[in-house]
Amino acid sequence: MTSESTSFDSERVYAEQVAYLFKPLLLSVAATLVGVALFAAAQWPVVDHDRILGWISLVGVVTVLRVILALAYRRFSTTRLSPRWWGHLFVFGAGLAGIAWGVGGILLFPPGIVEHQVIVVLVIVGICAGGTTTLSVVPLAAYLFLVPAMLPVAYLFLTTGHPVSFIVGLMLLLSFGFFLSSTKNTYTNTRQNILLRIAAENRERSLVEANREIERNSRAKSDFMANISHEIRTPLNVIIGMHHQLSRMPLTAEQSQVLGKAERAAGALRDIVDTVLDFSKAERGLIELDVATFDLPALIADIGAGIALQARSRKLQFSSETAPDVPTSLIGDAGRLRQVLMILLGNALKFTVHGSVALVIRRAPSPPGEVRLVFAVRDTGPGIESDLLASSMRPFSQGDSSSTRRHGGIGMGLATALRLVKVMDGELQVDSEPGRGSEFRVVCPFRVGSDDGRRSVKAEDLRQPNAEAGSNDIAHVDVDVGELLRSLYAQVEDYDTEALNTARQLCGAGALADPDNLCEPLLSALNAYAFEAAAELLKERLGDASETDSDGTVDEARVSGSRPAR
Incomplete structure (x- = not known):
């Protein structure tokens, strides 16, 4: 921490201490007035009235000054004076109050009347106990209050020559020492609490700023991915278009083979670009659903045909099963549903070496007017460790992140699928056990469509x-x-x-x-x-x-x- 930040924190801590001093000041003044009235009433029969009235006048002047100071702080604390000056003024007022009570203890002390002398002790000790509680946040204020308030009265009791009074004087000195110790402890605890709170506020402020910086970086990253993907897609589609044109021309077998490899590579690159674009759109909330009536069995059959071919090429079994109570005509975004299922099924095929991949569709409990369907993609692949499940949903992340990983891809599939499912008001669930495969479930709401056969030309x-x-x-x-x-x-x-x-x-x-x-x-x-x-x-x-x-x-x-x- 630099000297500037240390100085700033010190000033802020002192400002908090001064605020703690002023906060109960008006209440303390009210308690003082009540104490003055009771003390004067108790000593009125045994002390000269001029002494009592003179002391009341002194306390009144000090009280008025402290009230004016409290009101001024409330109004001008943040504009006129620095916290140091407000603290000095308060300490000065506390010293005046201590002097006023010390003078009261001397003036209202009745020689030879033990009962009323005890009243003096009770009043002074009580006032000093309350003062210690409220003034300890700035020890100097407490010391300037305690010294003139207690020591003169203790001196009177010690010098009366009566054994009991001498003992009372010693007790007053003991109380004085206790109040000093209590002041130090209270000050230490209060300052520590202030420091902890300021540190917590600074950490919170830093976290908020860091979060904003992360959001700015995330937006910049998404914008960059979207822009660079668009820029790549433009020439890439031209290349693919040229491949199509070339494929219609007379070619030798070797030329056709080379052209086919180039076209497949370009298509794979376009799939990556499309995935990045879809992810960046979903992350920025730019994807809108194309909601329309569609035929679910036709959609599943179309998806299954392509997946079955890929499964056979990998010597895997693929099956698709739809529960009888699943409606055939639905209203929703068939394109996005297809995209999500293709991502999940493609992942299942990619990571499954032996066994099978299955797509199971069933109904889930639904509110009236809505049908919620569960699309479960099951595989017999290696499964995912529990501590890797969350990270596998993050962009550019795969379960096997080593430099020698066997499976391709940029780690965007699950992250894109998760965001697309959220756009569809659904949820993506996963159960996986290492060595026993995985099951990814897409739970999405749809409405039941009509089966009148009408459609628009696409x-x-x-x-x-x-x-x-x-x-x-x-x-x-x-x-x-x-x-x-x-x-x-x-x-x-x-x-x-x-x-x-x-x-x-x-x-x-x-x-x-x-x-x-x-x-x-x-x-x-x-x-x-x-x-x-x-x-x-x-x-x-x-x-x-x-x-x-x-x-x-x-x-x-x-x-x-x-x-x-x-």
Whole structure:
């Protein structure tokens, strides 16, 4: 600790001590007035009245000065004088009060009347005991009060020549010594408490500032990850698009093999980038759910088909089981549910060497109007140590963090899944035992959807060939052009090279009325991989066409969803 901080803490401690002095001052003054009245009344019959009245006047003047000081401190303590000056003024007032009581003990001392002499002792000792309690936080104030208040009275008793009075004088001196010792102990304890409280406040302030710094760093990290991921994704999707174009050209077997490896590597890199982007969006609260009716069995079958292929390539068994009471039609975000399940199933396959991976779906107790489903992913992998469970949920963390770890990945899967599940108002639970495998459970609320079969056309519908016509014309379903444009806009925002095929089919099939000649500049932009220009064209068309609220304003949120502006 530097000399400046030490000086600052010393001043702050003294300011706290002075505050403790002034806090009970008005109450002490009131008690003093009561004590003066009782003392004067008790001694009135045996002491000269002029002495009593003179002493009362002295106490009155001192009391008025101390009241003025107390009121001034309340009003000006933080503006006019430093704590040192307020402390000096209080100590001076305490000394005046001690002198006033010492004078009272002398003036109201009745020679030869033992009963009233005892009253003097009781009053002085009582006043000094109370003063010790309130003044000990600044020992000098206590000493300047005790010395003039007690020692003159003790001297009177010691010099009267009566044996009993002499003993009383000795008792007064003993009490005086006790009060001095008590003052020192009280001061030490009070100062220690003040120091501990100040230290605690400083630690709390440091923790708050450290927490703010952590939050700032976390936001900066998330912004950096999002920005760098977007910057990587743009050329990466162009590379993948070029791979697609090359794959349609005549190639030798060796060229096809090399191109396939490059395409798989680029796809794996894009998956990593997408995971980082989703994590940073979820961490910053930028993910919005795309809630719609979806067919759960179809979703699970689609997920299971891909997972089963991966399982067979690893010589593992994969099974999927859905309880009979699970509704088939649900309302929720099927895309995010798919993403979470793919993360968990992918992890299960990656870490399981022998045995099986299973997906079990069942209902959980639910409130009225809601259905809560449990998606349990079980594996026979190595399991996770209990002390590693919490860290495995942190980003960039894996159970095996050694330099020779066998499993790939950047450790973002579980962290992303956890945040996505929270966005879906669900929870991610885990049971794991080393050597016996793990079970990850996603518990999410949904609403039961209708089974009337109606649906809107999505971008993926445009890529399904019409079997009867033998062409790639748009399927004969109710076409929601706004939904088609929004799907295309989402592809463009994600730098998806398939956006070009989607736009070609939209324009070529005549599903898109084109009074503003949108198709030509849109296709040109996508052919040149100018995704930003294509996004601006679609955003303008969506805003002009149908994306308006009842008051006529453009619904930006619906156009751009939750994607951050670039």
